[in-house]
Amino acid sequence: MTLVKEWIEEKIKNEYIRYFEHDKFSYIEEIDEGSFGEVIKAKLANIGFVALKIIVKKNSKEKLRDVNNEFVKELKLLREIDHHPNINRILGITKDSKSYILVLEYANEGNLRDYLENNFASLEWNYKIQMALDITSGLNFLHSKEIIHRDLHSKNILVNNGRLLIADFGLSKKLAEVSTNSIGNKKGITQYIDPQCFKNIKYKKDKKSDIYSLGVLLWEISSGRIPFFGCTLLEYHIKNGGREDPIEGTPPKYEKLYQECWDDKPELRPDIEK
Numbered sequence: 001m002t003l004v005k006e007w008i009e010e011k012i013k014n015e016y017i018r019y020f021e022h023d024k025f026s027y028i029e030e031i032d033e034g035s036f037g038e039v040i041k042a043k044l045a046n047i048g049f050v051a052l053k054i055i056v057k058k059n060s061k062e063k064l065r066d067v068n069n070e071f072v073k074e075l076k077l078l079r080e081i082d083h084h085p086n087i088n089r090i091l092g093i094t095k096d097s098k099s100y101i102l103v104l105e106y107a108n109e110g111n112l113r114d115y116l117e118n119n120f121a122s123l124e125w126n127y128k129i130q131m132a133l134d135i136t137s138g139l140n141f142l143h144s145k146e147i148i149h150r151d152l153h154s155k156n157i158l159v160n161n162g163r164l165l166i167a168d169f170g171l172s173k174k175l176a177e178v179s180t181n182s183i184g185n186k187k188g189i190t191q192y193i194d195p196q197c198f199k200n201i202k203y204k205k206d207k208k209s210d211i212y213s214l215g216v217l218l219w220e221i222s223s224g225r226i227p228f229f230g231c232t233l234l235e236y237h238i239k240n241g242g243r244e245d246p247i248e249g250t251p252p253k254y255e256k257l258y259q260e261c262w263d264d265k266p267e268l269r270p271d272i273e274k
Helices: 002-013 064-081 112-122 125-144 207-223 234-239 252-261
Strands: 025-034 037-044 048-054 090-095 100-105 157-160 163-166
Touching (some): 002 064, 125 207
Antiparallel strands (some): 037 048, 048 100, 090 100
16 A cells, blocks of 8 residues: 555656545535446536546455555556547546545546437437447557457446547556456456357457457447347357347448457457558
8 A cells, every 4th residue: 555655646746647635526426336336426626527436346355455556557547548539538536535536537428328228219320420430439549559448338438528438447458468367358248248258268358359349339329229138148149149130220331340340250350440
């Protein structure tokens, strides 16, 4: 903890990251909660609404040292990538009595899953295509930095004033850091996980794993539906080549693109820059 605290205090002093006093925030409501901790909507004077990401695991025996190491890892990564318009920006950090907290850009229209559920009936194809372009632009930027997200799904895509943002980099890594025993290779929402992870326990997620997830997201944008909703034996189904059916009225080039992205063979999936 001491080394982490010293590192953070040095970065604040050197203006590597902005620090906000914790008592300047007015907590409003919880946005999300999961194994990573929680995200809270708050208001900050002179800035407005922000999202506070607390990386403390509830009911966990995980050591505070490990939690703070995760905080530093995500902070470093966010500082490297947050200047792209389709990446959820970090505004700074704060600290309560227990832990450090990330202060993030607040997305006023929630996550993509909820947005599609509430607005799909009124969406035109030109905007659906723009949504797809927003995600691919953000992912292209990540991959250009040799970073893989490893957990792309519609709850990790935010919508802010109509613009889509890739968010939640808790499982993200530099490509060179990924190993066969990395816990992130097995984590995620089943519908979006590279089928190779189900076939080979030692499979290493890579850029093509993100491309597979992108393909599922593009289908979800075209349909407005949760992928494989109600499907039983989901992992078995996907591992054996099961995919969602195209939606009537989908532009042929768009349909072809997401089908190429979710190809079972990683080498046949397109690179993001293409």
